[in-house]
Amino acid sequence: MSDTLRQRAWEIAEQLAKAGGAQARLTAVPDGYRVELDLPRADNDHDHDTDGPDDHHAALNVLALGDRWGHCHSPPSRNGGTARETVWNEVHYDAAARPDR
Template identity: 65%
Template sequence: MSEMLRQRAWEIAERLTRAGGGGEARLTVTPDGYRVELDILRPADGSPGPDDHRAVLDALALGDRWGHRYSPPSRNDGTARETVWSEVHHAPNDRADRADS
C-alpha cells in the first residue's frame, strides 16, 4: 500500500488518540486501505466523557468513510460501549489488485 495512504491513517489515529479522552486508537489493514478505530470511554454514571467531540469529528472527517457504533448500558451490564471509526482507501485506479484491460 502507498506510503501516503498509511500516513493519512496514522494522522487520523494520532488525532483520535489525542481527542478521545484517554483511549488509544487502533490501526488495521483492510483489503483496500486502512481502518482506524477508537473506543470512547464514558463514565458509568452517564455523564459526558473527557473526549473533545469536535476534535473527534474533525479527525474522523480526514478519512474516506467513517462511522460510529453504540451499544447501550442495558446490553453491557450497565456500561455503554461506543466506538468511532474512519477508513482511508486507495482510489479505484490506484489499487494494485485491479485487472488491467
C-alpha cells in the same frame, strides 16, 4: 499499499487518540486502512460537552479527515452499566489517489 496512505492513516489515528483520550487501533482493510477508537461512556454522559482529552467535537473533526467514517453504540445493558461507543474512520487507496487530496 502506499506509504502515503499508511502515513495518512497513522496521522488520523494519532489525532483521534488525542481527541478521544484513548489508544486508537489501526487495521488493514482490503482497499486501505481502518482506524477505530472505543469511547466508554457513563449512561448519562452523552449530554455533556467536554474540553479535556475526551472531546467529541475534536473527534468529529478528525473523523472528517478520512474517506469513510461512522459510529457504533452498544447500550449499558451489554457492558456492565456503561454505554460503549466506537468511532471509526477509513482511508482508501482510490480516494487517496484523487487529485483533490
